[in-house]
Amino acid sequence: MVRFLIVRTLTGLVVLWLISMSVFALFYVVPSNVARTLGGRQATPETIAAINERLGLDEPLWKQYASFVGDALQGDLGYDYYHQVPVTTIIAQAVPVTLSLAVGAAVIWLVLGITNGVISATHPRSLADRSLTAFALFFYSMPSFLLGLVLLYFLYFKLTQAGYAWFPPGGYAPLSEGVGPWVNHLLLPWATLALVSAAAYTRLTRGSMLDVLSEDYIRTARSKGISERRVTYRHALRSALTPIVTQFGIDLGQLVGGVLVTETVFSLPGLGQTAIIAITQQDLPVIIGIVLFASTAVVVANILVDLAYAVLDPRVRIS
Protein backbone atom coordinates (compact mmCIF):
# COMPACT_ATOMS: atom_id res chain seq x y z
CA MET A 1 0.00 0.00 0.00
CA VAL A 2 2.79 2.42 0.96
CA ARG A 3 4.73 1.36 -2.14
CA PHE A 4 1.64 1.98 -4.27
CA LEU A 5 1.25 5.46 -2.79
CA ILE A 6 4.89 6.31 -3.40
CA VAL A 7 4.75 5.15 -7.02
CA ARG A 8 1.54 7.08 -7.65
CA THR A 9 2.96 10.23 -6.07
CA LEU A 10 6.14 10.02 -8.15
CA THR A 11 4.15 9.50 -11.35
CA GLY A 12 1.99 12.44 -10.37
CA LEU A 13 5.08 14.62 -9.94
CA VAL A 14 6.40 13.58 -13.37
CA VAL A 15 3.01 14.41 -14.89
CA LEU A 16 3.07 17.85 -13.25
CA TRP A 17 6.63 18.48 -14.42
CA LEU A 18 5.69 17.60 -18.00
CA ILE A 19 2.61 19.80 -17.87
CA SER A 20 4.55 22.74 -16.42
CA MET A 21 7.18 22.44 -19.15
CA SER A 22 4.73 22.20 -22.02
CA VAL A 23 2.50 24.99 -20.75
CA PHE A 24 5.49 27.23 -20.09
CA ALA A 25 7.01 26.54 -23.50
CA LEU A 26 3.72 27.09 -25.31
CA PHE A 27 3.01 30.43 -23.73
CA TYR A 28 6.51 31.83 -23.84
CA VAL A 29 7.47 30.67 -27.31
CA VAL A 30 4.63 32.62 -28.86
CA PRO A 31 5.74 36.25 -29.17
CA SER A 32 3.89 38.13 -26.50
CA ASN A 33 2.91 41.76 -26.72
CA VAL A 34 2.41 42.28 -23.01
CA ALA A 35 5.03 45.02 -22.85
CA ARG A 36 3.24 46.87 -25.63
CA THR A 37 -0.10 46.55 -23.85
CA LEU A 38 1.38 47.70 -20.54
CA GLY A 39 3.40 50.52 -22.06
CA GLY A 40 0.44 51.93 -23.88
CA ARG A 41 0.22 53.30 -27.40
CA GLN A 42 2.85 56.00 -26.90
CA ALA A 43 5.52 53.68 -25.52
CA THR A 44 8.99 54.14 -26.97
CA PRO A 45 11.11 51.08 -27.80
CA GLU A 46 13.15 51.92 -24.68
CA THR A 47 10.12 51.78 -22.42
CA ILE A 48 9.12 48.44 -23.90
CA ALA A 49 12.61 47.08 -23.42
CA ALA A 50 12.53 48.29 -19.81
CA ILE A 51 9.19 46.59 -19.19
CA ASN A 52 10.48 43.38 -20.76
CA GLU A 53 13.50 43.55 -18.50
CA ARG A 54 11.41 44.17 -15.39
CA LEU A 55 9.19 41.17 -16.18
CA GLY A 56 12.21 39.03 -17.03
CA LEU A 57 10.94 38.51 -20.55
CA ASP A 58 14.34 39.35 -22.09
CA GLU A 59 16.02 36.33 -20.49
CA PRO A 60 16.51 33.13 -22.50
CA LEU A 61 13.61 30.70 -22.22
CA TRP A 62 15.40 28.04 -20.17
CA LYS A 63 16.51 30.66 -17.65
CA GLN A 64 12.97 31.93 -17.28
CA TYR A 65 11.75 28.37 -16.77
CA ALA A 66 14.47 27.56 -14.24
CA SER A 67 13.72 30.62 -12.14
CA PHE A 68 9.98 29.92 -12.47
CA VAL A 69 10.38 26.35 -11.18
CA GLY A 70 12.75 27.48 -8.45
CA ASP A 71 10.24 30.07 -7.23
CA ALA A 72 7.28 27.73 -7.65
CA LEU A 73 8.91 25.11 -5.43
CA GLN A 74 9.11 27.77 -2.71
CA GLY A 75 5.44 28.54 -3.15
CA ASP A 76 5.99 31.66 -5.26
CA LEU A 77 4.19 31.70 -8.60
CA GLY A 78 5.25 35.21 -9.57
CA TYR A 79 3.22 38.41 -9.86
CA ASP A 80 0.50 39.35 -12.29
CA TYR A 81 1.59 41.73 -15.04
CA TYR A 82 -0.95 44.43 -14.42
CA HIS A 83 -1.29 45.03 -10.67
CA GLN A 84 1.79 43.29 -9.27
CA VAL A 85 -0.38 41.10 -7.05
CA PRO A 86 1.22 37.75 -6.15
CA VAL A 87 -0.36 34.97 -8.24
CA THR A 88 -0.69 32.87 -5.09
CA THR A 89 -2.85 35.61 -3.55
CA ILE A 90 -5.05 35.71 -6.64
CA ILE A 91 -5.47 31.93 -6.53
CA ALA A 92 -6.11 31.96 -2.77
CA GLN A 93 -8.91 34.51 -3.25
CA ALA A 94 -10.55 32.47 -6.01
CA VAL A 95 -10.23 28.98 -4.48
CA PRO A 96 -13.05 29.26 -1.88
CA VAL A 97 -15.51 30.23 -4.64
CA THR A 98 -14.48 27.38 -6.94
CA LEU A 99 -14.34 24.90 -4.08
CA SER A 100 -17.84 25.88 -2.91
CA LEU A 101 -19.12 25.42 -6.43
CA ALA A 102 -17.31 22.19 -7.25
CA VAL A 103 -17.74 20.32 -3.97
CA GLY A 104 -21.40 21.25 -3.60
CA ALA A 105 -22.14 20.26 -7.17
CA ALA A 106 -20.19 17.00 -6.88
CA VAL A 107 -22.14 15.97 -3.76
CA ILE A 108 -25.46 16.75 -5.45
CA TRP A 109 -24.64 14.93 -8.67
CA LEU A 110 -23.23 11.83 -6.97
CA VAL A 111 -26.24 11.49 -4.65
CA LEU A 112 -28.73 12.27 -7.41
CA GLY A 113 -27.00 10.17 -10.06
CA ILE A 114 -26.43 7.09 -7.91
CA THR A 115 -29.90 7.16 -6.32
CA ASN A 116 -31.60 7.50 -9.69
CA GLY A 117 -29.39 4.80 -11.15
CA VAL A 118 -30.25 2.39 -8.33
CA ILE A 119 -33.98 3.10 -8.65
CA SER A 120 -33.76 2.52 -12.41
CA ALA A 121 -31.82 -0.71 -12.03
CA THR A 122 -33.98 -2.22 -9.28
CA HIS A 123 -37.20 -1.45 -11.16
CA PRO A 124 -36.22 -2.11 -14.76
CA ARG A 125 -38.86 -1.27 -17.36
CA SER A 126 -41.04 0.53 -14.81
CA LEU A 127 -42.36 4.01 -15.45
CA ALA A 128 -39.81 5.38 -12.98
CA ASP A 129 -36.98 3.70 -14.87
CA ARG A 130 -38.16 4.98 -18.22
CA SER A 131 -38.65 8.55 -17.07
CA LEU A 132 -35.35 8.63 -15.18
CA THR A 133 -33.53 7.22 -18.21
CA ALA A 134 -35.12 9.79 -20.53
CA PHE A 135 -34.40 12.55 -18.01
CA ALA A 136 -30.76 11.45 -17.79
CA LEU A 137 -30.32 11.34 -21.55
CA PHE A 138 -31.79 14.82 -21.90
CA PHE A 139 -29.41 16.41 -19.41
CA TYR A 140 -26.52 14.27 -20.62
CA SER A 141 -26.91 15.89 -24.06
CA MET A 142 -27.30 19.39 -22.64
CA PRO A 143 -24.24 21.67 -22.87
CA SER A 144 -23.71 23.19 -19.41
CA PHE A 145 -23.63 26.80 -20.62
CA LEU A 146 -27.01 26.32 -22.27
CA LEU A 147 -28.49 24.78 -19.11
CA GLY A 148 -27.11 27.68 -17.07
CA LEU A 149 -28.77 30.23 -19.33
CA VAL A 150 -32.07 28.31 -19.35
CA LEU A 151 -32.07 28.21 -15.54
CA LEU A 152 -31.23 31.93 -15.39
CA TYR A 153 -34.02 32.76 -17.81
CA PHE A 154 -36.78 30.81 -16.06
CA LEU A 155 -35.74 30.71 -12.39
CA TYR A 156 -34.21 34.16 -12.11
CA PHE A 157 -35.71 36.34 -14.84
CA LYS A 158 -39.23 34.92 -15.24
CA LEU A 159 -39.72 34.32 -11.50
CA THR A 160 -38.48 37.79 -10.62
CA GLN A 161 -40.78 39.26 -13.26
CA ALA A 162 -43.65 37.37 -11.68
CA GLY A 163 -42.74 38.92 -8.33
CA TYR A 164 -40.80 36.02 -6.79
CA ALA A 165 -37.22 37.21 -6.50
CA TRP A 166 -35.94 33.90 -5.12
CA PHE A 167 -32.66 33.68 -7.01
CA PRO A 168 -29.96 36.29 -7.70
CA PRO A 169 -28.82 36.76 -11.32
CA GLY A 170 -25.28 35.76 -10.39
CA GLY A 171 -22.35 36.72 -8.20
CA TYR A 172 -21.03 35.18 -5.01
CA ALA A 173 -21.68 35.63 -1.30
CA PRO A 174 -18.88 34.29 0.93
CA LEU A 175 -19.75 31.94 3.77
CA SER A 176 -18.77 34.65 6.24
CA GLU A 177 -21.94 36.52 5.25
CA GLY A 178 -23.99 33.57 6.43
CA VAL A 179 -25.03 30.21 5.06
CA GLY A 180 -28.31 31.51 3.62
CA PRO A 181 -26.92 33.99 1.06
CA TRP A 182 -24.09 31.57 0.26
CA VAL A 183 -26.46 28.75 -0.64
CA ASN A 184 -28.83 31.14 -2.38
CA HIS A 185 -26.11 32.39 -4.71
CA LEU A 186 -24.86 28.90 -5.42
CA LEU A 187 -28.14 27.02 -6.00
CA LEU A 188 -28.43 27.72 -9.73
CA PRO A 189 -24.70 27.19 -10.45
CA TRP A 190 -24.84 23.93 -8.47
CA ALA A 191 -27.86 22.79 -10.44
CA THR A 192 -26.15 23.67 -13.73
CA LEU A 193 -23.02 21.72 -12.93
CA ALA A 194 -24.75 18.85 -11.12
CA LEU A 195 -27.62 18.06 -13.49
CA VAL A 196 -25.36 17.61 -16.51
CA SER A 197 -23.01 15.30 -14.61
CA ALA A 198 -25.69 13.48 -12.59
CA ALA A 199 -27.14 12.27 -15.87
CA ALA A 200 -23.94 10.46 -16.80
CA TYR A 201 -23.84 8.84 -13.36
CA THR A 202 -27.46 7.72 -13.56
CA ARG A 203 -26.69 5.92 -16.80
CA LEU A 204 -23.48 4.46 -15.44
CA THR A 205 -24.99 3.29 -12.14
CA ARG A 206 -27.96 1.75 -13.90
CA GLY A 207 -25.78 -0.30 -16.26
CA SER A 208 -23.35 -1.31 -13.57
CA MET A 209 -26.12 -2.27 -11.09
CA LEU A 210 -27.91 -4.37 -13.73
CA ASP A 211 -24.63 -6.23 -14.33
CA VAL A 212 -24.07 -6.89 -10.65
CA LEU A 213 -27.67 -7.80 -9.80
CA SER A 214 -27.50 -10.76 -12.18
CA GLU A 215 -24.45 -12.22 -10.39
CA ASP A 216 -24.64 -15.48 -8.48
CA TYR A 217 -23.67 -14.00 -5.14
CA ILE A 218 -26.67 -11.71 -5.22
CA ARG A 219 -28.92 -14.75 -5.67
CA THR A 220 -27.09 -16.39 -2.78
CA ALA A 221 -27.61 -13.33 -0.60
CA ARG A 222 -31.31 -13.28 -1.46
CA SER A 223 -31.71 -16.99 -0.77
CA LYS A 224 -30.17 -16.49 2.66
CA GLY A 225 -33.19 -14.35 3.39
CA ILE A 226 -31.45 -10.99 3.51
CA SER A 227 -33.83 -8.11 2.94
CA GLU A 228 -33.98 -6.73 -0.60
CA ARG A 229 -32.90 -3.35 0.68
CA ARG A 230 -29.77 -4.79 2.24
CA VAL A 231 -29.02 -6.83 -0.87
CA THR A 232 -29.30 -3.72 -3.03
CA TYR A 233 -27.28 -1.33 -0.93
CA ARG A 234 -24.81 -3.54 0.96
CA HIS A 235 -24.11 -6.30 -1.54
CA ALA A 236 -24.83 -4.96 -5.00
CA LEU A 237 -24.14 -1.24 -4.82
CA ARG A 238 -20.75 -1.71 -3.22
CA SER A 239 -19.30 -3.60 -6.16
CA ALA A 240 -21.33 -1.61 -8.67
CA LEU A 241 -19.56 1.51 -7.39
CA THR A 242 -16.16 0.56 -8.85
CA PRO A 243 -16.80 1.85 -12.41
CA ILE A 244 -18.44 4.92 -10.89
CA VAL A 245 -15.32 5.72 -8.89
CA THR A 246 -13.23 5.30 -12.07
CA GLN A 247 -15.50 7.68 -13.90
CA PHE A 248 -15.36 10.17 -11.05
CA GLY A 249 -11.57 10.19 -11.28
CA ILE A 250 -11.72 10.90 -15.00
CA ASP A 251 -14.41 13.55 -14.53
CA LEU A 252 -12.39 15.57 -12.05
CA GLY A 253 -10.31 16.83 -14.97
CA GLN A 254 -13.47 17.75 -16.82
CA LEU A 255 -14.93 19.35 -13.72
CA VAL A 256 -12.36 22.12 -14.16
CA GLY A 257 -13.90 22.83 -17.56
CA GLY A 258 -17.44 22.73 -16.18
CA VAL A 259 -16.41 25.16 -13.45
CA LEU A 260 -14.96 27.49 -16.09
CA VAL A 261 -18.24 27.64 -17.99
CA THR A 262 -20.51 27.82 -14.93
CA GLU A 263 -18.49 30.61 -13.35
CA THR A 264 -18.63 32.56 -16.60
CA VAL A 265 -22.42 32.21 -16.90
CA PHE A 266 -23.12 33.14 -13.27
CA SER A 267 -20.24 35.64 -12.90
CA LEU A 268 -18.74 33.83 -9.93
CA PRO A 269 -15.24 35.20 -9.16
CA GLY A 270 -13.60 31.76 -8.93
CA LEU A 271 -10.58 30.21 -10.64
CA GLY A 272 -12.45 29.76 -13.92
CA GLN A 273 -13.50 33.36 -14.31
CA THR A 274 -10.10 34.57 -13.11
CA ALA A 275 -8.46 32.36 -15.73
CA ILE A 276 -10.70 33.64 -18.51
CA ILE A 277 -9.95 37.25 -17.58
CA ALA A 278 -6.21 36.50 -17.40
CA ILE A 279 -6.39 34.80 -20.79
CA THR A 280 -8.05 37.76 -22.45
CA GLN A 281 -5.39 40.02 -20.94
CA GLN A 282 -2.50 37.64 -21.81
CA ASP A 283 -1.51 37.73 -18.16
CA LEU A 284 0.88 34.79 -18.40
CA PRO A 285 1.91 34.28 -14.76
CA VAL A 286 -1.76 34.07 -13.74
CA ILE A 287 -2.64 31.70 -16.60
CA ILE A 288 0.29 29.38 -15.86
CA GLY A 289 -0.35 29.56 -12.13
CA ILE A 290 -4.00 28.55 -12.51
CA VAL A 291 -3.28 25.81 -15.08
CA LEU A 292 -0.64 24.32 -12.80
CA PHE A 293 -2.83 24.64 -9.73
CA ALA A 294 -5.75 22.97 -11.49
CA SER A 295 -3.53 20.18 -12.85
CA THR A 296 -2.12 19.57 -9.38
CA ALA A 297 -5.65 19.36 -8.00
CA VAL A 298 -6.58 16.82 -10.69
CA VAL A 299 -3.45 14.72 -10.07
CA VAL A 300 -3.95 14.72 -6.28
CA ALA A 301 -7.63 13.92 -6.66
CA ASN A 302 -6.78 11.00 -8.93
CA ILE A 303 -4.47 9.57 -6.29
CA LEU A 304 -7.28 9.88 -3.74
CA VAL A 305 -9.61 8.09 -6.16
CA ASP A 306 -7.13 5.23 -6.46
CA LEU A 307 -7.11 5.02 -2.68
CA ALA A 308 -10.90 4.92 -2.65
CA TYR A 309 -10.67 1.89 -4.93
CA ALA A 310 -8.69 0.01 -2.35
CA VAL A 311 -11.35 0.74 0.25
CA LEU A 312 -14.21 -0.34 -2.02
CA ASP A 313 -12.61 -3.37 -3.62
CA PRO A 314 -10.45 -5.59 -1.39
CA ARG A 315 -8.96 -7.28 -4.48
CA VAL A 316 -7.11 -4.07 -5.36
CA ARG A 317 -5.55 -4.00 -1.91
CA ILE A 318 -3.93 -7.40 -2.32
CA SER A 319 -2.36 -6.71 -5.71
Next chain:
Amino acid sequence: MSDPIMSAPTMSDIATTGHVPRTIEGRGPWRLAWLRLKKDKVAIWSLVVIGLLVLVAIFAPFFAWLTGHPPNVQYRETGLTPDGLPVGPSSTFWFGTDDLGRDVLVRVAYGARVSLGVGVLATMLTVVVGVVVGLAAGFFGGLVDMVLARLIDVVLSIPFLLVAVALVSITGPSLLVTIVVIGFFSWASMARIVRGQVLSVKEREYVEAARSLGAGDLRIMFIDVLPNVMAPIIVYTTLLVPVVIVAQATLSFLGLGVEAPTADWGGMISTAQRYYRTAWWFIAFPGSALLITTLAFNLFGDGVRDALDPRVDRLIGR
Protein backbone atom coordinates in the same frame (compact mmCIF):
# COMPACT_ATOMS: atom_id res chain seq x y z
CA MET B 1 -36.23 -35.37 -46.23
CA SER B 2 -38.70 -32.73 -45.20
CA ASP B 3 -36.48 -30.95 -42.68
CA PRO B 4 -34.71 -28.17 -44.58
CA ILE B 5 -32.14 -27.70 -41.85
CA MET B 6 -30.97 -31.28 -41.99
CA SER B 7 -30.38 -31.57 -45.70
CA ALA B 8 -29.80 -29.44 -48.73
CA PRO B 9 -32.65 -29.36 -51.24
CA THR B 10 -32.35 -31.92 -53.97
CA MET B 11 -33.65 -31.67 -57.46
CA SER B 12 -36.42 -34.11 -56.61
CA ASP B 13 -37.60 -31.88 -53.71
CA ILE B 14 -37.92 -28.95 -56.04
CA ALA B 15 -39.58 -31.10 -58.65
CA THR B 16 -42.19 -32.48 -56.23
CA THR B 17 -42.98 -29.38 -54.15
CA GLY B 18 -42.45 -26.77 -56.82
CA HIS B 19 -40.42 -24.35 -54.70
CA VAL B 20 -36.97 -24.13 -53.20
CA PRO B 21 -37.05 -24.95 -49.46
CA ARG B 22 -35.57 -22.27 -47.21
CA THR B 23 -31.92 -22.76 -46.48
CA ILE B 24 -30.21 -21.35 -43.42
CA GLU B 25 -27.82 -18.63 -44.50
CA GLY B 26 -24.82 -17.64 -42.44
CA ARG B 27 -24.98 -14.16 -40.96
CA GLY B 28 -21.84 -12.37 -39.87
CA PRO B 29 -21.73 -10.37 -36.63
CA TRP B 30 -21.89 -7.08 -38.55
CA ARG B 31 -25.03 -8.14 -40.40
CA LEU B 32 -26.60 -9.27 -37.13
CA ALA B 33 -25.75 -5.92 -35.55
CA TRP B 34 -27.32 -4.08 -38.47
CA LEU B 35 -30.47 -6.20 -38.19
CA ARG B 36 -30.70 -5.36 -34.49
CA LEU B 37 -30.09 -1.67 -35.16
CA LYS B 38 -32.83 -1.63 -37.80
CA LYS B 39 -35.34 -2.85 -35.20
CA ASP B 40 -34.39 -0.06 -32.78
CA LYS B 41 -36.94 2.64 -33.61
CA VAL B 42 -35.30 5.31 -31.47
CA ALA B 43 -31.92 4.78 -33.13
CA ILE B 44 -33.40 4.88 -36.62
CA TRP B 45 -35.33 8.06 -35.89
CA SER B 46 -32.21 9.72 -34.49
CA LEU B 47 -30.40 8.67 -37.65
CA VAL B 48 -33.15 10.38 -39.65
CA VAL B 49 -32.74 13.54 -37.55
CA ILE B 50 -28.97 13.45 -38.08
CA GLY B 51 -29.61 13.07 -41.82
CA LEU B 52 -31.89 16.10 -41.78
CA LEU B 53 -29.27 18.14 -39.92
CA VAL B 54 -26.68 17.18 -42.52
CA LEU B 55 -29.10 18.30 -45.24
CA VAL B 56 -29.65 21.63 -43.45
CA ALA B 57 -25.87 22.11 -43.27
CA ILE B 58 -25.34 21.27 -46.93
CA PHE B 59 -28.29 23.31 -48.17
CA ALA B 60 -27.86 26.25 -45.79
CA PRO B 61 -27.84 28.66 -48.78
CA PHE B 62 -31.36 27.42 -49.52
CA PHE B 63 -32.58 29.09 -46.32
CA ALA B 64 -30.85 32.30 -47.34
CA TRP B 65 -32.60 32.10 -50.72
CA LEU B 66 -35.95 31.21 -49.15
CA THR B 67 -35.96 34.16 -46.77
CA GLY B 68 -33.97 36.46 -49.04
CA HIS B 69 -31.56 37.14 -46.15
CA PRO B 70 -27.89 36.21 -46.63
CA PRO B 71 -26.31 35.07 -43.32
CA ASN B 72 -24.03 38.06 -42.73
CA VAL B 73 -26.21 40.94 -43.93
CA GLN B 74 -27.29 43.29 -41.15
CA TYR B 75 -30.85 44.60 -41.51
CA ARG B 76 -30.50 47.73 -39.42
CA GLU B 77 -33.86 49.15 -40.53
CA THR B 78 -36.17 46.13 -40.39
CA GLY B 79 -34.13 43.78 -38.21
CA LEU B 80 -33.67 46.05 -35.18
CA THR B 81 -36.12 47.96 -33.01
CA PRO B 82 -35.74 51.76 -32.83
CA ASP B 83 -33.75 51.16 -29.61
CA GLY B 84 -31.34 48.92 -31.51
CA LEU B 85 -32.63 45.68 -29.96
CA PRO B 86 -33.21 42.40 -31.86
CA VAL B 87 -36.74 41.90 -33.21
CA GLY B 88 -38.76 38.76 -32.44
CA PRO B 89 -39.99 36.07 -34.79
CA SER B 90 -42.26 37.44 -37.53
CA SER B 91 -43.22 36.64 -41.11
CA THR B 92 -40.08 38.43 -42.33
CA PHE B 93 -37.68 36.96 -39.77
CA TRP B 94 -39.07 33.54 -38.84
CA PHE B 95 -36.65 32.99 -35.96
CA GLY B 96 -36.22 36.71 -35.19
CA THR B 97 -32.97 38.65 -35.56
CA ASP B 98 -29.74 38.91 -33.59
CA ASP B 99 -28.04 41.91 -31.98
CA LEU B 100 -26.86 43.20 -35.37
CA GLY B 101 -30.18 42.67 -37.15
CA ARG B 102 -29.14 39.47 -38.92
CA ASP B 103 -31.61 36.65 -39.63
CA VAL B 104 -31.35 34.02 -36.85
CA LEU B 105 -32.94 31.26 -38.98
CA VAL B 106 -30.36 31.60 -41.73
CA ARG B 107 -27.51 31.83 -39.23
CA VAL B 108 -28.73 28.74 -37.36
CA ALA B 109 -28.73 26.85 -40.68
CA TYR B 110 -25.19 28.01 -41.49
CA GLY B 111 -24.14 27.21 -37.92
CA ALA B 112 -24.95 23.56 -38.58
CA ARG B 113 -22.00 23.53 -40.99
CA VAL B 114 -19.56 24.52 -38.24
CA SER B 115 -20.97 22.16 -35.61
CA LEU B 116 -21.22 19.11 -37.85
CA GLY B 117 -18.01 19.87 -39.74
CA VAL B 118 -15.93 20.26 -36.59
CA GLY B 119 -17.80 17.35 -35.01
CA VAL B 120 -16.86 14.98 -37.83
CA LEU B 121 -13.32 16.22 -38.53
CA ALA B 122 -12.19 16.47 -34.90
CA THR B 123 -13.72 13.06 -34.17
CA MET B 124 -11.86 11.54 -37.12
CA LEU B 125 -8.59 13.05 -35.94
CA THR B 126 -9.22 11.78 -32.41
CA VAL B 127 -10.09 8.29 -33.60
CA VAL B 128 -7.08 7.94 -35.93
CA VAL B 129 -4.57 9.11 -33.31
CA GLY B 130 -6.26 7.21 -30.48
CA VAL B 131 -6.48 3.95 -32.42
CA VAL B 132 -2.88 4.07 -33.64
CA VAL B 133 -1.49 4.91 -30.20
CA GLY B 134 -3.73 2.37 -28.47
CA LEU B 135 -2.84 -0.36 -30.97
CA ALA B 136 0.87 0.31 -30.64
CA ALA B 137 0.78 0.45 -26.83
CA GLY B 138 -1.27 -2.71 -26.47
CA PHE B 139 0.44 -4.68 -29.21
CA PHE B 140 4.11 -3.99 -28.55
CA GLY B 141 3.88 -3.84 -24.76
CA GLY B 142 7.07 -3.35 -22.78
CA LEU B 143 8.83 -0.01 -23.05
CA VAL B 144 6.57 1.29 -25.86
CA ASP B 145 3.53 0.57 -23.72
CA MET B 146 5.05 2.17 -20.65
CA VAL B 147 5.91 5.41 -22.45
CA LEU B 148 2.59 5.62 -24.29
CA ALA B 149 0.56 4.74 -21.19
CA ARG B 150 2.27 7.53 -19.25
CA LEU B 151 1.62 9.90 -22.13
CA ILE B 152 -2.07 8.96 -22.02
CA ASP B 153 -2.09 9.68 -18.27
CA VAL B 154 -0.47 13.08 -18.79
CA VAL B 155 -2.97 14.13 -21.44
CA LEU B 156 -5.88 12.90 -19.31
CA SER B 157 -4.80 14.95 -16.30
CA ILE B 158 -4.49 18.22 -18.21
CA PRO B 159 -7.57 20.37 -17.53
CA PHE B 160 -8.71 20.31 -21.15
CA LEU B 161 -10.96 23.34 -21.47
CA LEU B 162 -8.67 25.63 -19.48
CA VAL B 163 -5.60 24.85 -21.58
CA ALA B 164 -7.62 24.82 -24.80
CA VAL B 165 -8.99 28.29 -24.08
CA ALA B 166 -5.52 29.56 -23.23
CA LEU B 167 -4.06 28.03 -26.42
CA VAL B 168 -6.74 29.43 -28.69
CA SER B 169 -6.27 32.86 -27.12
CA ILE B 170 -2.65 32.77 -28.29
CA THR B 171 -3.22 31.47 -31.80
CA GLY B 172 -6.43 33.39 -32.35
CA PRO B 173 -9.77 31.71 -33.08
CA SER B 174 -9.99 29.57 -36.21
CA LEU B 175 -11.71 26.35 -37.16
CA LEU B 176 -8.44 24.55 -37.81
CA VAL B 177 -7.07 25.41 -34.38
CA THR B 178 -10.35 24.31 -32.76
CA ILE B 179 -10.20 20.95 -34.53
CA VAL B 180 -6.55 20.35 -33.66
CA VAL B 181 -7.00 21.41 -30.03
CA ILE B 182 -10.04 19.16 -29.54
CA GLY B 183 -8.28 16.26 -31.27
CA PHE B 184 -5.12 16.75 -29.25
CA PHE B 185 -6.94 16.49 -25.93
CA SER B 186 -9.44 13.77 -26.83
CA TRP B 187 -7.39 10.93 -28.30
CA ALA B 188 -6.19 9.70 -24.92
CA SER B 189 -9.45 8.09 -23.76
CA MET B 190 -9.83 6.36 -27.13
CA ALA B 191 -6.24 5.12 -26.92
CA ARG B 192 -6.89 3.77 -23.43
CA ILE B 193 -9.96 1.82 -24.58
CA VAL B 194 -8.20 0.40 -27.66
CA ARG B 195 -5.14 -0.56 -25.63
CA GLY B 196 -7.23 -2.55 -23.19
CA GLN B 197 -9.00 -4.40 -25.98
CA VAL B 198 -5.78 -5.13 -27.87
CA LEU B 199 -4.19 -6.59 -24.74
CA SER B 200 -6.85 -9.29 -24.62
CA VAL B 201 -7.06 -9.91 -28.38
CA LYS B 202 -3.33 -10.26 -29.10
CA GLU B 203 -3.07 -13.48 -27.04
CA ARG B 204 -5.68 -15.24 -29.20
CA GLU B 205 -4.82 -18.26 -31.33
CA TYR B 206 -5.49 -16.54 -34.64
CA VAL B 207 -2.79 -13.99 -33.92
CA GLU B 208 -0.39 -16.81 -33.17
CA ALA B 209 -1.52 -18.52 -36.37
CA ALA B 210 -0.90 -15.36 -38.40
CA ARG B 211 2.54 -15.04 -36.90
CA SER B 212 3.42 -18.64 -37.64
CA LEU B 213 2.43 -17.99 -41.25
CA GLY B 214 5.10 -15.30 -41.33
CA ALA B 215 2.94 -12.17 -40.99
CA GLY B 216 4.79 -9.06 -39.85
CA ASP B 217 3.86 -6.82 -36.91
CA LEU B 218 2.10 -4.20 -39.03
CA ARG B 219 0.08 -6.81 -40.88
CA ILE B 220 -1.00 -8.50 -37.65
CA MET B 221 -1.87 -5.17 -36.04
CA PHE B 222 -4.07 -3.87 -38.82
CA ILE B 223 -5.35 -7.06 -40.51
CA ASP B 224 -5.77 -9.43 -37.58
CA VAL B 225 -6.11 -7.35 -34.41
CA LEU B 226 -7.83 -4.14 -35.55
CA PRO B 227 -10.98 -5.73 -37.04
CA ASN B 228 -11.48 -7.63 -33.80
CA VAL B 229 -11.46 -4.49 -31.67
CA MET B 230 -13.65 -2.55 -34.11
CA ALA B 231 -16.92 -2.84 -32.13
CA PRO B 232 -15.84 -0.75 -29.11
CA ILE B 233 -14.11 1.72 -31.45
CA ILE B 234 -17.32 2.26 -33.41
CA VAL B 235 -19.41 2.63 -30.26
CA TYR B 236 -17.00 5.11 -28.72
CA THR B 237 -16.74 7.05 -31.98
CA THR B 238 -20.50 7.57 -32.25
CA LEU B 239 -20.65 8.73 -28.65
CA LEU B 240 -17.63 10.99 -29.19
CA VAL B 241 -19.29 13.12 -31.89
CA PRO B 242 -21.74 14.88 -29.51
CA VAL B 243 -18.96 15.43 -26.98
CA VAL B 244 -16.83 17.09 -29.65
CA ILE B 245 -19.76 19.22 -30.84
CA VAL B 246 -20.34 20.43 -27.29
CA ALA B 247 -16.61 21.13 -26.86
CA GLN B 248 -16.59 23.27 -30.00
CA ALA B 249 -19.72 25.12 -28.93
CA THR B 250 -18.24 25.69 -25.48
CA LEU B 251 -15.01 27.12 -26.89
CA SER B 252 -17.13 29.35 -29.07
CA PHE B 253 -19.29 30.34 -26.11
CA LEU B 254 -16.16 31.43 -24.27
CA GLY B 255 -15.36 33.63 -27.26
CA LEU B 256 -12.77 31.40 -28.91
CA GLY B 257 -14.60 29.58 -31.67
CA VAL B 258 -14.74 30.91 -35.18
CA GLU B 259 -13.75 34.18 -36.74
CA ALA B 260 -16.52 36.75 -37.01
CA PRO B 261 -18.84 37.01 -38.85
CA THR B 262 -19.06 33.23 -39.40
CA ALA B 263 -22.28 31.91 -37.85
CA ASP B 264 -21.97 29.15 -35.24
CA TRP B 265 -24.28 28.02 -32.47
CA GLY B 266 -21.95 28.47 -29.49
CA GLY B 267 -20.97 31.94 -30.63
CA MET B 268 -24.60 32.96 -31.19
CA ILE B 269 -25.56 31.78 -27.69
CA SER B 270 -22.56 33.62 -26.28
CA THR B 271 -23.71 36.94 -27.76
CA ALA B 272 -27.32 36.14 -26.93
CA GLN B 273 -26.65 35.76 -23.20
CA ARG B 274 -26.38 39.55 -22.98
CA TYR B 275 -29.91 39.80 -24.39
CA TYR B 276 -31.59 36.92 -22.59
CA ARG B 277 -34.03 39.23 -20.84
CA THR B 278 -35.25 40.85 -24.06
CA ALA B 279 -34.63 38.37 -26.89
CA TRP B 280 -35.40 34.77 -25.89
CA TRP B 281 -35.42 33.64 -29.54
CA PHE B 282 -31.78 34.59 -29.88
CA ILE B 283 -30.87 31.84 -27.36
CA ALA B 284 -33.78 29.48 -27.94
CA PHE B 285 -33.21 28.66 -31.62
CA PRO B 286 -29.44 28.09 -31.71
CA GLY B 287 -29.77 26.42 -28.29
CA SER B 288 -32.44 24.01 -29.49
CA ALA B 289 -30.45 23.25 -32.63
CA LEU B 290 -27.45 22.35 -30.48
CA LEU B 291 -29.52 20.27 -28.07
CA ILE B 292 -31.34 18.39 -30.86
CA THR B 293 -27.99 17.58 -32.50
CA THR B 294 -26.35 16.22 -29.36
CA LEU B 295 -29.52 14.32 -28.37
CA ALA B 296 -29.77 12.69 -31.80
CA PHE B 297 -26.13 11.59 -31.75
CA ASN B 298 -26.39 10.27 -28.17
CA LEU B 299 -29.58 8.31 -28.90
CA PHE B 300 -28.05 6.89 -32.07
CA GLY B 301 -24.83 6.02 -30.22
CA ASP B 302 -26.85 4.16 -27.57
CA GLY B 303 -28.58 2.21 -30.33
CA VAL B 304 -25.26 1.32 -31.96
CA ARG B 305 -23.90 0.15 -28.62
CA ASP B 306 -26.91 -2.06 -27.94
CA ALA B 307 -26.71 -3.47 -31.46
CA LEU B 308 -23.01 -4.29 -31.25
CA ASP B 309 -23.03 -5.51 -27.67
CA PRO B 310 -26.43 -7.13 -27.16
CA ARG B 311 -26.15 -8.21 -23.58
CA VAL B 312 -29.48 -9.25 -22.19
CA ASP B 313 -29.14 -7.36 -18.95
CA ARG B 314 -28.68 -4.09 -20.75
CA LEU B 315 -31.73 -4.73 -22.87
CA ILE B 316 -33.97 -5.53 -19.92
CA GLY B 317 -34.95 -1.94 -19.43
CA ARG B 318 -35.79 -1.15 -23.03
